[in-house]
Amino acid sequence: MGAGPKxxxxxxxxxxxxxxxxxxxxxxxxxxxxxxxxVVRALxxxxxxxxxxxxxxxxxxxDLLDPSHSVQQVNSVLLTGGSAYGLAAADGVMRWLEEHGxxxxxxxPDQVVPIVPAAVVFDLPVGDWAVRPTAEFGxxxxxxxxxxxxxxxxxxxxxxxxxxxKGGVGTASIVVEGGPxxxxxxxxxxxxxxxxxxxxPRTGLPWGVGSQGAKAFGMRKPDVHELWNANALAPKGxxxxxxxxVVATDVDLSASACKRVAVAAHDGLARAIRPAHSPLDGDxxxxxxxxxxxxxxxxxxxTAFMQDLPVLDAVTAVAADVVERAIVRALLxxxxxxxxxxxxxxxxxxxxS
Numbered sequence: 001m002g003a004g005p006k007x008x009x010x011x012x013x014x015x016x017x018x019x020x021x022x023x024x025x026x027x028x029x030x031x032x033x034x035x036x037x038x039v040v041r042a043l044x045x046x047x048x049x050x051x052x053x054x055x056x057x058x059x060x061x062x063d064l065l066d067p068s069h070s071v072q073q074v075n076s077v078l079l080t081g082g083s084a085y086g087l088a089a090a091d092g093v094m095r096w097l098e099e100h101g102x103x104x105x106x107x108x109p110d111q112v113v114p115i116v117p118a119a120v121v122f123d124l125p126v127g128d129w130a131v132r133p134t135a136e137f138g139x140x141x142x143x144x145x146x147x148x149x150x151x152x153x154x155x156x157x158x159x160x161x162x163x164x165x166k167g168g169v170g171t172a173s174i175v176v177e178g179g180p181x182x183x184x185x186x187x188x189x190x191x192x193x194x195x196x197x198x199x200x201p202r203t204g205l206p207w208g209v210g211s212q213g214a215k216a217f218g219m220r221k222p223d224v225h226e227l228w229n230a231n232a233l234a235p236k237g238x239x240x241x242x243x244x245x246v247v248a249t250d251v252d253l254s255a256s257a258c259k260r261v262a263v264a265a266h267d268g269l270a271r272a273i274r275p276a277h278s279p280l281d282g283d284x285x286x287x288x289x290x291x292x293x294x295x296x297x298x299x300x301x302x303t304a305f306m307q308d309l310p311v312l313d314a315v316t317a318v319a320a321d322v323v324e325r326a327i328v329r330a331l332l333x334x335x336x337x338x339x340x341x342x343x344x345x346x347x348x349x350x351x352x353s
Contacts (some may be wrong), residue, residue, distance in 0.1 A: 001318065004173035009187035010147040011173040012248045014290035017189060018043045018145030019155030019169075020137045027127045027338045032126025034337050037080035037089045038155035039141040039171060040189060040246050045073035045102075046288040047129040050117065051257035053266050054242055055279030058084045058120035062284070067255035072117055075102045076142060077286050078118035079156040079191050079244050082132030090118045092138030098337065119244040119284040121193040122158030128339045152333030156244075159338070160193035162273075162331060164233040166340040167192040169299035170330025172322045181314035184293060188265065188322040190245035195280045196273040199331075201231050204347050207346065208272030208328040210321075214350070217328060222350040230346045241281035243269055245326065247319045252291035257312050264316035270322030285323070 004011030020294045021036020060078075064071050075097050080086035092113045097103055122131065130244050141155065152168045153160070160167030173187035192198070192271030199206050204222040207215050214220055247265040264283045270276040331343045345349065 001149055001174050001177050004175050004185055004187065005292040007173055008171045009173065009189040009246065009248060012185050012187045012250045012290055013292040014043045014046065014250070015248055016043065016145035016147060017149040018141045018143065019149060020140040020144060021155055021158040022131060022290040023158060023337060024127065029125060029338050030129065032127050032214045033131040034159045035081040035123055035132055036155045036158040037078060037086065037133040037141050038191065039093055039138065039145055040077045041142060041145040042075060042288060042290060044136050045075055046290045047072055047253060047258055048074040048286060048288050049255050049262050050284065051262035051266060052284045052285045053257065053277040054281035054283035057282035057284050058087065060087050060090055060118040061115065062117055065113065065117060072255050074115045074117055076116045077246050078116055078138060080118060080120050080133045081123040081156050082161050083120055083122045083124055085132040086120045087118055088135055089133040089138030090116045092135035093142045095135065096139050096142035100332045102216065107340060121156060121160060121191055121242045121244060123193065125159060126159035126340070153279060153335045153337050157192045157330060160191055161340055162192045162194055162198045163196060164235060165198060165331065165346065166336060166342045167332040168330045168334040170326040171331065172329060174318045174322055174324035176314055176318060179182065179314055180310035184206060184249060184251045184311065184315060186247065186315055186322055187317040188245060188247040190323055190326040190330060191241060192278065192327050193241055194243045194273045195241040195278060196275045197325065198273055204230060205351065206272065206328045206331055207274055208324045210271055210324050217332065219350045226347050226349055241280055243273060244284045245323065246286045246288060247323060248288035248290065249315050250290050250293040250312060251315065252294055253289035253312065257308060258287040258289050260312060261319050263314055265319040265323045268320035269327070272324045272327035294318055
């Protein structure tokens, strides 16, 4: 298996990503703007499901994604800062989609209802508490959606904090090689803002380097004095956190199958963040299927769902891997905001050749 051409969620055909944020260059903890939102747009709609694992989620329209419910596709997914206040940004995403005719048709061509599930991270103490994403943020993020997009301290990751370090937005993709899912692409985009630790206190390496090892990320084990300094950093100091994201594939899956992908994707979150899914996090992952690639089953199983199982098994395994890698990318691409140190600042020797 190898990374997609851009190693990005948008390697999954039919998806675009856009950000909008406000950052005060002089932002400090408690003052200056430092928040934003990220929109994943599904061109033509995508089959969707969600799995919420954290004890303190902030979400919108997640009940609608139950596989037994009537609506089976979404037009966009909103990931946003601002805690529950940030859900207002979904109104702006809906407005942009309506203006462009995207949504469930309800009569005449200009009468549509866009479907925009959303999830939030708690970033209010980073910057000014009163500055949080609005409907205008969502509208601009939807309008900015493209195949190429920035990562790190942008969009919904602007005010993200990963334990004692700066968090942010990360992405990754894998193209499956061989087997029944040969050629299928799986991608993830994750907003990393957990209460848990994102690096091993014994080695200083991100937990998420996983089985690939540090070399796969151009890293090595950092010097011991940097590790001592990192372990002495003050704790995050807030009881409200959350890691949220989207994992997607281009293979045609049902809503029930997407639910299994969302469930499996949380395994990657748990590998890269320790502890994960705490009562203090609202960990939420959406799963999308754009259906732009068809796979011919070679099994003789009796039902369509059973025939899809070999492909689904491969996609779920890869889903955990791309989420794990996306979390590491968020750490490595983050930049300092409001004085929160980045991984690269704390462990510079990890990147020395």
